[in-house]
Amino acid sequence: MAGAAPAKPAAADILGGFTPEVFARHLASQAAHPAWWLERKRSAYARFESLPMPSRTDEGWRFSNIAGINLGGFLPAQGDATPPAAAALAIPTAATLTFRNGRLAGSAPLSASLTAKGVIASTLSDALARHPDLLREHFMAQPQKLGSAKFAALHEAFIEDGAFIHVPRGVEAGSPIVVVHEVSGAGAAVFPHTLVIAEENSRVAVVDHFVSADTSRQFACGANDLYAGHGARIAYAAAQAWSQEALSLQFNSTVVRRDARVQSLNVHLGGRQARHESLSQLQAPGGFSEMLAITIATGAREYDQRTLQIHQAPNTKSDLLYKNALLDQSRTIFSGLIIVDPDAQKTDAYQSNRNLMLSDDAESNSLPGLEIQANDVRCTHGATSSRIDPEQEFYLKSRGIPPKAANELLIFGFFEEVLNRLESEELHAALRSLIRAHIHR
């Protein structure tokens, strides 16, 4: 039935700068790590090589600018010894890990008391030597269901290092553990990774901060794995502020066990084209996943967000709220899906995508989806795209507030609903000022 077979794309189109020679060099640099790790990398590279690039007819890439996903001209980032340039988020922290071009460049260690309780905030390299079993169990262990299997394989093949956070049973880690991922240099490709394992009844807050040291074209292919054991609580926030010329592909996987709660917030500010895939698996009764996102789309940028909430057990809950503010000629895509498995009765799932249209040239695409196979559920979703309430706009005008300032007030008003869900006042304030700085840049 298929039409004429398309011409076979050249290897450079599929691999970009990530050729077998480049991979062999990378693998040689990782030789100190255990054999199973290198073997995983080899098989990941084979997957990356064999999987096709996304095409126009892939439902998982519907509305995406596929031409923009071009791996040409990127090479794995080299080590860079210059001190990190990023301004730290003004929040109290339990520990800080700073990665530059994928390698640990600085850290503020955990307090002695947290270390004594067994909390770990370290690197994947360290964990490979000391906690290989935990790594084997949780590192990139979940399925890639949202379209980027090829790029997740690329991530696994080329990952240099990343953050490893482990909180033992019943321990509360207190203030957030902050992980800064910085990239520098034109054409640099980084593979940032944050792995968070919260054991039974533990509690941890983690913040990922993605920044570029310069404004050049870069490629970030990152992943994070959140695992919340029975009764555990994870509060995760990510601020994505890559260079405005960056291509960013980020994959999140969240596993929620019995009575566990995970809240994740992704703030998207950077990148020329940024795609974020988020998978929440509610695996046991009482689990709750709250998925939040804020995006400010400016210029001709594209933000492509794909989410999947899978309810695999009865009595689980998920709540998604993704808000996009669109300016200039920007584009956003939100494609969300709630899947309720046949036995997942008493599921309570919500999914909401709100697009604030602030320009006549901006374009929002919403694909809010449901696949429900159990009848005793409460599932709703909503999507809206509209401009500011004219009454609010009029009110601000009538008070003599200039249009630009009024717009800013309205954008913050629009995002406040999301930021208010954060438990930490300090993080709320820090993200607000990050967003303000972005608007005024």
Added chain:
Amino acid sequence: MPEITDTMATTIENPVSGIDQSSGNFKYDMTYDFDAGTGLNERTVDYISSVKKEAPWIRDFRQSALKQFFAKPLPTHWASKDLENINFDKIRYYLSQGLKPKRTWAEVPEDIKRTFERLGIPEQERKFLAGVEAQFDSEAAYSNIKEAVSKQGVIFMNSTEGLREHPEIFRKFFGKVIPTGDNKFSALNSAVFSGGSFIYVPPGVKVSHPLQAYFRINAENFGQFERTLIICDEGSELTYMEGCTAPKFSTATLHSAVVELVALKGAKIQYITVQNWSSNVFNLVTKRGLAHEEAEIKWIDCNIGSRLTMKYPGVVLKGRKSRGEVISIALANDGQHQDTGAKMIHAADETTSTVVSKSISVGQGRATYRGVVHIPRHLKGCKNNTECDALLISTNSRTDTYPAITVRGDRHAVQHEASVSKVSAEQIFYMQQRGLTEGQAMSLSVNGFINDLARQFPMEYSVELKRLIDLEMEGSVG
């Protein structure tokens, strides 16, 4: 109010869901004077064209459509894999009774009248209805336009006659709202279409009675490919109703219609469908309307039967201040997949569209809502409101929602909401306490769920709908 007592009394054939499917279980032997055989190739298309004594341009149109049909892949990258079970080589693409369309009731053959009897429409009501065009297999076997309507200058005939007698009106719009290559099945229809209605309403004419047509499939392995084109000239108004039930067959059968509506400036078209094909039918239909300035197109679409229905009535809002609306009701029982929805393409300023969809999944039935709302660049003041509600009756029922909403610019308001729920146990308990059986309570509850939409149907249709839901809900509990 009509009652189908005989069907209520027949034995229940489907023990799993308790659906009484025997109401569609009748089939008459026919002498097919014109039969194109099974399978599809250029010769089949030539044969159909010759039998219908068509103009060369129509033959060329069919042949080019056939090429497009062969070239297009099945849309299984997003649609149900069940499509792969259609065996295009086993389908009869054309079948005609060789009967000339009839004008008066007395001339209609007895066996066809008997079929109507089984549909449960009393003679009284038939006469009342403005114009009944019942498609019996491929050709219209009976066609009656109420005198008053033709006096108003309304043209109401089957597609063959329409293209033959009024090419100056129909050729201009034919295949323009839905281009041949729109999808694989619109291409198929364009190659082998026969039957269907062609209607033209002159400027300013308001057709007070709804025009109505019943379609039936009545032969083994026989697909029906009707083609309907309705043109409402400036300021005119029309309501058209299409209902179908089909006999039960042992092998799958294919129904693939194309319906095009054109509402010129200020015109209003309301197109009502009640689809109740037997549960072996693939019902793959393309329906779209083109609304000019200040025109209004409303699709009321109710899907109860078939094995797989894929139908997304659309409106292209081409003129300023035009309005589009889709009201969709779907009921999916065991073995059924109702994949329905709506497409709203905004192409002018200040256009508004509304979609309300309610689906009910019973047993292992699957109901899917699939929608497109598209508001392109440099328009202003467009509005869309979409609501999808799904009701799941049994523990293993399934429902899906896949909308796609594209909005460009900051001068529009677009809203989509969907919810999934089950019948409230408290309601059922209350009704049972008042002496209703669980089945009756369930039926009342489901009818309540769709009541606000069903009320928009003409009375006969909403009665028929209520009866069909009662039938579907029988034995669905426990």
